[in-house]
Amino acid sequence: MSEAIPLIELRAIRKCYGGGDTPEVEVLRGISLSIHAGEFVAIVGASGSGKSTLMNLLGCLDRPTSGEYLFAGLDVAGLGADALAWLRREAFGFVFQGYHLIPTESARENVEMPAIYAGLPDAERAARAISLLQRLGLGDRLDHRPSQLSGGQQQRVSIARALMNGGRIILADEPTGALDSRSGEEVMALLNALADAGHTILLITHDREVAAQARRIIEVRDGQVVADSQAAASGETSVSASIVNATPAAASLLGSPQQLVAAMQQGSSARPVFWSDLREACRAAWRVMTINRFRTALTLLGIVIGVAAVIVMLAVGNGAKRNILSQISMFGSKNLYLEPQGESALQNGGRISLDDVAAVREIPNVLAAMPYLEGFYTARYDNRDFRTEIGGVTVEFPLTINWNVARGSFFNTTDENSMAKVVLLGTSVKKALFPDEVDPLGKYVLLNNIPFQVIGLLAEKGAGRGQQDEDNRVVIPYSTASSQIFGSPYPNWVAITLDDPALMHETEQAVDQLMMARHHIKDYRLFNAASFIKGQAKASDTMSLLLGLIAVVSLLVGGIGIMNIMLMTVRERTREIGIRMATGARQRDIMRQFLTEAMLVSLVGGAVGVVLGLLIGGVLVVAGVPIIFSISAILGAFGSAMLAGLIFGYTPAKKAAQLDPVVALASE
Incomplete structure (x- = not known):
């Protein structure tokens, strides 16, 4: 970069706060100054003089209200947030009076931070952070958090962080203000060493003794530059320039204004290393x-x-x-159900006769019509009693109810016509009456004190509607149930199985018309089991x-x-x-x-x-x-x-x- 072009040039910079509902306060009043690469400049002034505001503008942390800020010849006053972040990341290193270290991060992690945002690989930035801290005498404090460090140690961590990305320009805001005299001397020795190594140092202070160690002093009063003189080069310091990596002067590193613009555009628009950044973000979040x-x-x-x-x-x-949905398969998705019921709450339910059932069987698309008698009685075997549901059914039971036999066989038409005393047991009944016997076939159980021979075991069904145990039942021939157990030929309900479920609606209408023709009153209820369950x-x-x-x-x-x-x-x-x-x-x-x-x-x-x-x-x-x-x-x-x-x-x-x-x- 040509020496004719200052590294930093301010032209008539003004900064105002407030306005609108609050009074406007002008802090900087037309400041103009130039700073060249490699200078060690102290900006001195009393509290309220505007020097901290000036530092914020110089470090691109704030924007001027008016005026021009030229960085290597480029006007940065109107740059976007990401471009300014690039400048802060690549050109500046901040050393604050209050250290400004993140309390949850270790010394090494604080120093690594600028390199994280610069996209430096993990291993490389860790090695550089460790090297900087070791050279600053903090090699045994790498994993200490700020609360575990003294003020002087924290300030050295802050300086190491400022150098992490090269630290072309070091902005030190009252770096000795919170330190004892010895630590303050060490920090100033470090800044002098950095100046000797080619870094541009901008020191903000109210202490004229500290400012006197700079090579140039700019005095600010009431928001204006009132004095600007070259200070004599500082004498020998207690810390040599070898404690930091000697870098070329900032001018040579920054290159020409055109190179700066290109680098800035590339840096501000560059995509971060996604997985590396995400891993670091997760680590910090977990912490x-x-x-x-x-x-x-x-x-x-x-x-x-x-x-x-x-x-x-x-x-x-x-x-x-x-x-x-399991009930659909249990009771049949191809079924209609017919049961006696009054037309209103004031009417008694009618009766469905076996003749009605026989007439229903003749309707087209009806595959089977099975009457069902049911009631709860005590079943007994040996000295064991178990209350169960007795169902009087016909040989159509396995087809209409979709309930198969697990062991043995179902009764046949001869058993039904002869009112045979045979029974098939549900799983729960078998377990209650024959807990220790694998095969109860051929044994006799008492149903309502009448002996019935066990000829089969029903397949297990499990819980049904209302969590009722469907396996707590036995089935016997309908003729036997009506004459020997219930004393009534009228079924409690009738299961009607269709040949073609697609004609469910038409068949239901046909059954309804048949029942109305036979009963002349709607003393029955006809419903589609599948529709009901659905x-x-x-x-x-x-x-x-x-x-x-x-x-x-x-x-x-x-x-x-x-x-x-x-x-x-x-x-x-x-x-x-x-x-x-x-x-x-x-x-x-x-x-x-x-x-x-x-x-x-x-x-x-x-x-x-x-x-x-x-x-x-x-x-x-x-x-x-x-x-x-x-x-x-x-x-x-x-x-x-x-x-x-x-x-x-x-x-x-x-x-x-x-x-x-x-x-x-x-x-x-």
Whole structure:
């Protein structure tokens, strides 16, 4: 770069605060000055003179109200946020009076920060940070956090951070103000050594003794430059220039204005190394979560409850639906059912005769019509009694009810015509009366004190409607049941099996017309079992949806909790955000950091919620509640948790990214 072009040139720079509803205050009043590469400049002035505001403008942390700021000949006053971040990252290194180290990060991690935003590989930036800290006498303090370091040590960490990306220009704001005299001398010796190594040093101070060590002193008073003189070169320092990597003068590193513009455009638009940046963001987010364990746990609670509730509620709903749908196969999806019933609540139910059943069998598309007599009686074998349902059925029972025989055989037409005393046992009855016998066939049981020979065992059905045990029943010939057990020939209901289920509606109308013609009054009820059960299934779906919505509301509440906590986190960590911006973080870097924290909370909460949901489901299974876990429901619940983190974390992350660096650094 030509020496005719200053490294930094200010032309009539003004900075005002306020305006509108508040009075406007002018802090800088037309400051003009030039600083060349390699200079060691002290800007001195009393408190309130405007020197700190001037430093913020010089370091591209703030923008002037008017005037021109030329950096290597390029006007940067109107640059975008990412371009200014590039300048801060590549050209400047800040050393603050208050150190401005991130309290949750170690000394090494604080020093590495500028290199993270510059995209330096992990191993390379770790090696450089360790080398800098060792050269500054902090090799045994690499993993110490700021609270474990003295003031002088923290300031040396701050200097190492300023040098991490090369530190072409060091902006030191009252670097000795918070230090004892010995530590202050060490820091000034370091700055002198850096100046000797070719770095441009801009020292902001109110202490004229400190300023006297610079090679040029600029005095600011009431927002104006009142004096600018070359100071004599400082004498020998206690620390030699060898403690830092000697770098070429900033002028040669920055190149021509055209090269600077090209590098700035490339740097401000360059895509970060995604996985490296994401890993670093996750590491920092996890560190914050573990430090604030209690608050993190409270934030997780809403997500955990929401995810677990979604999984359990949908599993219960699916289990109930499965039970309902299983009844379709149990009672036949091709069936109509006919039962006696009054036309209104004031009428007594009519009777369905066996002649009615025979007439129904003649209707086209009717494959079978089976009358069914039922009632509860005590079954006895040896000294064991068991109350069970006795069903009087015909040989059409396996076809119409879709219920097969597991062992033995079903009775035949001869048994039915002869009123044979034979019985088939349901699984529950067999277990109650013959707990120790594998094969009860041929044995006799007493039904209503009448002996019946066991000729078969019904296949196991399980729970039916209302969780009723369908296997707690025995079936006997209809003729035997009507004459020997119930004393009535009239069935409780009739199962009508169709040949073609597609003609269900037409056949139902035909049966209805037949019964009206025979009874002349609607003293019966005719219903389609499949439609009835499907209606129940639809009701179950509605209930599952309602339960799912309740669970989603829980998840929504958890998401709102994430947003509230993240907004609080942004408020608490405003200074940290300012530090990250001062070290070169772009707006997207800040947004990624806080969005990653929200997503990590959702990730952990979602994972814990899935585990909790499965555990609760397991307990319900043990308790006998029908449960069907759905992979899609589990993935959906987990995905919803992640989506909640993304949606509700976006606003706090955006708010953090849009903070003004100067305001953020000044926050408590």
